[in-house]
Amino acid sequence: MSTLLLRWHPGRWGWHLLTLYTALFFVFVFAPIAVVVAVSFTAEQGVQFPFHGTSLQWYVRLWEYKPFVDSLLTSLYLAIASAAAAILLAVPAALYLGRSTGAVATVIASFLLAPIAIPALVVGMSLLYFLSAIGIGVSFTALFITHTIVSISYVMRTTLSVYRSVSQSLGEAAAVLGASSWRTFIHVTLPLIAPGIFAGSLFAILVSLDNLALSYFFGTANVTTLPVVMLSYLQNQFDPAIAAISTVQMAISIALLLIVEKTYGLRALTTQ
């Protein structure tokens, strides 16, 4: 590592070494993912790579193993519902904060973005006691509240950054031309900030689908999320079914990404 650091800068050889290093880095990044996708198509009974023969038997097993299907549906439903709730809560807040510069507004903005930074395990544990005390306990409602907290921050972040980059004068022009504030919002502001809302919701959904720590405390025997089921499955047995469900989840995430890409392009994702 350090010899590489010392050598790369001067001359052609340094760049060749750095190119090779970067290529190896991306092999490192994708090797564990590629191997899981590959293993999901194995015809063998155990997890091993390389393997002999391909089959879809592990996908059939997924279909037959009820907890995987049920929890995947719960996770999807939960991710979409909490993202929708987050949009309703975070977009108005972003509209306010995007045009406010005072110290109070800065503090509020930091507070609304804080749930991303606080360890999900601590949020989940604290909420378990709180929600049990007010009679919500472990239920889908509890999962919904917990996931909405974090989703608000993701939607806030992208919406705020897009809204701040949008010129204020467009909204004012609409108002001067006689548009009511509601009409200005629907016809001028909303289309302008829509990429930010979409990007934030996508982040929120992807994070929600994968967030074990947030869901861990609230799962019941009937209602629980996919990561929780995957973890308990993995702790009991080590077979390619995990590879298959992982691949399905990845495919769903890629599909969601493509929908956002087709709707608004991915540029909004890179604004922050």
Added chain:
Amino acid sequence: MQIALAHSDTIKRRAAMPRSRRWLLIVPALAFLIIFFALPLFQNAVRGLDQQSGNLFSNYATLLTDDYYLKVVVETLVVSFNTTVLTLLIGYPVAYYMVRRAGRMALPMLFLLVAPLLTSIIMRTFGWRVLFARRGIVNEFLDWIGLIDRPINLLNGPFSVYVGQVHILVPFMVLSIIPVLRAVDTRLEESARVLGAGALSTFFRVTLPLSKDGIVTGVILVFMLSTGSFITQLLLGNGSIVTLPLLIFQQFSLTQNIGLASAMGNVLLIIVLTCLFIQLRLTDDKRGAR
């Protein structure tokens, strides 16, 4: 004239009226997060205190004096520190290459860098278990090049935990460094070279200091994310590395001591809040200087 004036008045009112009640927009989000986020965390802080015995801070005293718990607190910090240093060393050259050399490939490479975020952490961790297995491809490879003559145990130890942690967190480091490195004026480096500085000293005295902001952002972000993570420790460490979140996760259903569990959560919270505070201070300094 009067009509025009009256008209301009309504315009002003139309633009101004919502403004006075505009703060209402923030109420739903703020109320939701105060009730379901701030209040439970505050409750948790109170729960961590010991109201029964005379010493309010007995739970924290246990965490910081009991050999076992102290070791866990220290290990949490050490693992996060090592992970952060490793991601910086591994990620910086990649960021450097992507900014200075990738050219048209920079955008596709950026996409490749964020693509793993589309997969679950459990999937990536499972992937390492497959690769590092006794008869896995890494052991086969090491055997083939003659480095080992029988399979070695790569799993269930600190090595596999660090590999898993770095693998998950290194994209965040690279993504933090790239924008700052992109803003570094290459003419400064050229000037240093023209004035006789060697390639190496140009890098260490010009490029590296100028990309400090990106390094700081990445270091704080990775340290924070690392402090809260436990899936890699759980699935790749097999108990060889026990950190606070892992202990909370494992003991939650077993332990009867709710106060101690809350205190552990709060220590974790304090570590993260300290990171956030440092970050805020550093970005504030920057604003003041401008």
